[in-house]
Amino acid sequence: MRKRLAAFLFFMLVQTAFAQVPNSYYLPQNISYDPKIPTPQQYLGYQVGDWHIQHEQLLGYMKKVAELSDRVEVSEYGRTYENRQLLLLTISSPKNLANVDKIKADHHKLVEPDKSSSLDTKNMPIVVWMGYSVHGNEASGTNASVLALYYLAAAQGAEIDSILNESVILLDPRINPDGGERFSSWVNANKSNNLVSDPNSRELNEMWPGGRFNHYWFDLNRDWLYTQHPESKGRIQKFHEWKPNILTDHHEMGPNSSFFFQPGIPARTHPLTPKKNIDITELIGKFHATALDKIGSLYFTKEGYDDFYYGKGSTFPDVQGSIGILFEQASSRGHLQETQNGNMSFAFTVRNQFVTTLSTLRAAKALRQDLLDYQRSFYQEKSTSATKAFVFGGGNDKVKVWEMINILRQHEIDVFNVSKDEVLDGKTFKKGEAFVVPLSQPQYRLVQGIFEKRTTFEDSLFYDISAWSMPHCFNVPYSEAKIALTLGDKLTKNDFPKGKIIGNTTYGYVFEWDGYFAPRAAYELQKKGYKLKVSTEPFTGVFEGGTKNFSYGTVEVTFGSNQQADFAALKTLLQTLAERDGIDFYALQTGLTPSGIDLGSSYFAAMRQPKVLMLTGAGVNPNDAGEIWHLLDTRVNIPLTMSEITQVNRMSLEKYNTLILSSGDYSTLNEEKIKTWVRNGGTLITLTDAVEWAVAKGLSPVKIKTIPADTASFKPYALAERYKGAQQTSGAIFQVKLDPTHPIGYGYKDQTLSVFRDNNIYLEKIKDPYNAPLIYTNEPLVSGYVTERNKKLMKNTPSVVATSFGAGKVIVMTDNPNFRAFWYGTNKLFLNAIFFGSTILSGVRGGEED
Incomplete structure (x- = not known):
């Protein structure tokens, strides 16, 4: 009795002081451990759970154990934006590691139907990938990975020998080092000697943007x-x-909360995922339940989370013949926190993650042959879809097609050239410009998951987005072929589509705005001091060997506008830009055109060099702001000043000509200061719910629709959460009518476009239709889930409105044109607002006259 009391008092003491626990709190007992492998505590100088591990400490321990153990190999698989190493450890028996290349090659044959039948799965090792903390402030995973490595490297006995002999374990200890380092630095720096569990504590409330995200504030769990x-x-x-x-x-x-493990809600599993995947996941779940029962941890399953979006980590494997397993541990968010279940220590959260790491390995061993056979049969099945292939390509932007192919080939999807010109659904796909992805290939489920449009669902709630169809993301022409096509050559490489200079000139050059990287080329020219103008009307240009029709948005750089510039250097620069950015530059012989405006016309509007400020900090959505930062910094090379609202309220805005408000709460922003700045010629761009601020402050004349209230007299209380959740537009694709003659539409040729929406902000029709370059069609849904009520609110209403306010412009966009960095098709709308916003002619005005 005295021993139990002493143990209890010790447990209470460690919860309120340093939370230090003995190794026995984590590690299986009644077995021995190799003394030459240092425990985490011996290496780090503190026990796991006492502090949040820093990335260099994590790397050091991983490499030290790999150096000392014949069970562990370590390799670098990448570097983050902040140049931090990403490590993958391969862990198995020494015999398996000595033969690891053959094991890998044999295992890969499981996904090759023409080779897999001959494999003897009775004697094949299973491959288990353990991935930790893709969200940097969800730190229990990464800290548990240290214990996992120690156990796998040092444990002795029949159980571990059996696991290592029958498994190859791939351990990814920290998927998001940049976010993880940001978080660990915060909580360690704000930790008190006497642990503070108050949820109001500074330690438990990170500063914006928090450690969840990577360097550019992206959720890496949506990037698989x-x-x-x-x-x-x-x-x-x-x-x-x-x-x-x-x-x-x-x-x-x-x-x-407590602890979650999959399967999630069965009705929300993607239909392309076989039911057997769920059945196996349930079997594995019994191992987790047994392990958690043993240590008395609460848990739940089949609620809260789903397996629909194939772009997140626990669902991506499900379309690869693998079993993805999501673990969700209630977070201490620091070292100790008060919860409705009592005080929760960081050590406790780490232990649950470590325990379910081991239960996964036990399940993998027990179900080894079932899992291997399942993966083999998954890839031996053939498509039963009426669609035989997806054909895509052509259009006016080769760069987007090139990036689509990059992504497809990275996922081991076979892509072929079209063997001849094909006409499908009234679209012509030309040989040499178009490509075929047949469904008669092992990755057919993934192909369908990437290309398909889906508008019917078993469930109306989604943990993530409900649509992500690649051709619509990229705005690339495509069609579904219902008959088998004769395939051309299979792509074995994918060279970047370099541009060129066409002809010679002593007058000037023009380039079209169609290419994805045209804004990058334009900014580079402006940065070098060249003055550019953009055509607001079509024209025909004369160059060596012929003429060409140029559309709205064509950019000119001429001798007449750049008399002080070094034109000998210009051609060399243009050659570099043509190859780097995939743009053709046309050397025009004369400013006199056979038709349309001449090059000296006032219908060529001066392009001002963007000087951009974006509001960040508390209240601003880090995801949406990060998408803008990433786009401008990595794809367009535009320096972006980012300042917090409090700083903007007290600083001068004179040096900036463009101000961006991404999704967020701007209630503390000085409206008079912003109005004065716009009135004096600035361009204000507001996105998604930031539109509400611009409207409320009278900067834009648009009106936001009021969403009708639910007038039902009675509904079951138990359905309230589901009903309210179903009313949200959580991520779907819609079609808009696009005006290519408007500056916001420059570079587009088609008059329809797919946009992404994940909010319920709907605008009323405006009085002057010339100021609404994007309007939802009468039947706007392309793919994904939306309620009939919301679809009705959206029909024939503006998606983008651009109006004047004094000498400036206010551009409101209800949709997110930069979603998750993969919505290439609408990036140009946003960039056009930056480059051409000041050229938009006055029409309907905001709160004031010009």
């Missing part, structure tokens, strides 16, 4: 499919090298 960031590119390459049978994804959730 379209891989726009270095962390994802490197990880996915390794995933496809191995094609693991199980992939674990260790997360955290709100402090007042």
Whole structure:
């Protein structure tokens, strides 16, 4: 009795002081551990859970154990934006590691139907990928990975020998080092000697943007499919090298919850995922339940989370014949926190993640052959879809097609050239410009998951977005072929589509705004001191060998406008830009055109060099702001000043000509200061719910629709959450009518465009239709879920409105044109607002006359 009391008093003491726990709190007992492998405490100088591990400490321990253990190999699979290493550890028996290349090659044959039948899965090792803390402030996963490595490297006995002999374990200890370092620095710096559990404590409330995100404030857990960031590119390459049978994804959730493991809500599983995937996940879940029962931890399953969006970590494997498993641990968000379940220590959260790491490995061993056979049969199945292939390409932007192919080939999807010109659905796909992705290939489910449009669903709630169809994301022409097509050559490489200079001139050059990187080329020219003008009317240009029709938005750089510039250097610069940005520059012989405006016409409007300020900080949505930062910084090379609202309220805005308000709360922003700045010629761009601020302050004349209230007299209380959730537009694709003659529409040729929407902000029709370059069609839904009520609110209403306010312009966009960095098709709308906003002619005015 005295021993129990002493143990209880010790437990209470560590919860309120340093939270230090013995190794036995974490590690299985009654086994021995190799003394040559240092425990985490021996290496770090503190026990796991006492502090949040810094990235250099994490790297050091991983490399030290790999150096000392014949069970562990370590490799770097990438670097973050902040140049931090991303490590993957390969862990298995020494015998397996000595033969790891053959094991990998044999395992990969499971996904090759013409080779997999001959494989003897009875003796094949299973491959398990353990991924930790894709969200940097969900730190229990990363800290548990240290314990996992120690156990796998140092534990002795029959159980660990069996696991290592029958498994290859791939351990990714910190998927998001930049965010993880930001978070660990915060909580460690604000930790008190006497732990403070008050949720109001500074330690438990990170400063904006918090550690969840990577360097550019992206949620890396949404980047598994379209891989726009270095962390994802490197990880996915390794995933496809191995094609693991199980992939674990260790997360955290709100402090007042408990512990979740999959399966999630069955009705919200993507229809392309076989039911057997759910059945196996349930079997694996029994191992987690047994392990958590043993230590008395609360948990739940089949609620709260789903497996619909293939772009997140625990669902991406499900369309690869793997089993993705999401773990969600209630977060201490620091070292100790009060919760409705009592005080929760960081050590406790780490232990649950470590325990379910081990239960996953036990399940993998027990179900090894079932999992291997499932993956083999997954890839042996053939498509039963009426669609035989997806054909895409052509259009007026080769760069977007090039990036689509990059993504498809990264996922081991076979892409072919069209063998001849094809006409499908009234669209012509020309040989040499178009490509075919047949469904008669092993990755057919993933192909369907990437290309398909879906508008019917078993459930109306979604943990993430409900649509992500690639051709609509990229605004690239495509069609579904209902008959098998004769395929051309299979693509084995994908060279960037370089541009060129066409002809010679002593007069000037023009280039079209069609190409994705045209804004980057324009800014580079402006940065070098060249003055540019943009055509607001079509014209025909004369160059060596012929003429060409140029549309709205064509940019000119002429001798007449740049008499002080070094034109000998210009051609060299244009050659560099043509190759770098995939743009053709036309050397015009004369300013006199056969038709349309001449090059000296006033219908060529001066382009001002963007000097951009974006509001950041408390109240601003980091995801949406980060998308803008990433776009301007990595794709357009425009320096972006980012300042917090409090700073903007007291600083001068004179040096900026463009101000961006992304999604957020701007109630503390000095409206008179912004009005004065816009009135004096600035361009204000507001996105999604920031539109509400601009409207409320009288900067834009648009009116926001009032959403009708639910007038039902009675509804079951138990359905309230589901009903309210179903009314949200959580992420779907819609069609708008686009005006290519408007500056916001420059560079587009088609008069329809797919846009992404994840909010319920709807605008009333405006009086002057010339100021609404994008309007939803009468039947706007392309793909995804939306209620009939919301679809009705959207029909034939503006998506973008551009109006004058004094000498300036206010551009409101209800949709997000930069969503998750993969919505290439609408990036140009946003960039056009930056480059051409000041050229928009006055029409309907805001709160004042010009």
